[in-house]
Amino acid sequence: MVCHGAAGISTQPNAPHLAGQPAIYLEEQLRGYRSGRRRHEQMNVVAKPLSDADIANLAAWYSSIRIDATLPESQALPAK
Amino acid sequence: MVCHGAAGISTQPNAPHLAGQPAIYLEEQLRGYRSGRRRHEQMNVVAKPLSDADIANLAAWYSSIRIDATLPESQALPAK
Numbered sequence: 018m019v020c021h022g023a024a025g026i027s028t029q030p031n032a033p034h035l036a037g038q039p040a041i042y043l044e045e046q047l048r049g050y051r052s053g054r055r056r057h058e059q060m061n062v063v064a065k066p067l068s069d070a071d072i073a074n075l076a077a078w079y080s081s082i083r084i085d086a087t088l089p090e091s092q093a094l095p096a097k
Numbered sequence: 098m099v100c101h102g103a104a105g106i107s108t109q110p111n112a113p114h115l116a117g118q119p120a121i122y123l124e125e126q127l128r129g130y131r132s133g134r135r136r137h138e139q140m141n142v143v144a145k146p147l148s149d150a151d152i153a154n155l156a157a158w159y160s161s162i163r164i165d166a167t168l169p170e171s172q173a174l175p176a177k
Binding site: 024025026027029030031032033034036037038039040041042045054055056081082083084085086087088089 | 104105106107109110111112113114116117118119120121122125134135136161162163164165166167168169
């Protein structure tokens with residue numbers, strides 16, 4: 018909550034927003050932090066004690082938040 | 098664009114949304130993919146040829162997209 022925000026909108030410049038991220042992606046990252054495959058000083062400590070169920074619950078919570086993106090007014094998307 | 102979407106909203110369950118992510122976070126991840134510190138088969142290949150300026154430009158683009166998060170109706174945030 019302190020770093021990624023209770024609603025998944027990060028409060029720190031080096032922490033990603035988790036709101037609305039795909040559950041599969043979040044689970045993969047948490048498993049990577051737990052095993053040490055993905056390295057991050059704080060996240061490796063935080064993820065170490067998580068069970069598979071904890072990880073599934075965290076991923077379900079953050080992925081359930083809807084996000085809407087708004088492009089800067091000056092920018093247009095490249096044509097498809 | 099194929100995986101993370103032109104507007105930074107991912108189109109694949111194992112790819113994160115990049116829209117609105119803090120530029121510092123995005124730069125750190127791209128540098129990590131480029132060096133191999135963060136491992137991902139596709140991203141390591143994609144990031145390998147990026148210059149520091151490329152990385153700064155990518156981070157600036159994705160971070161410039163505004164995102165708004167909406168909690169599921171059934172959920173209330175814990176009191177602060």
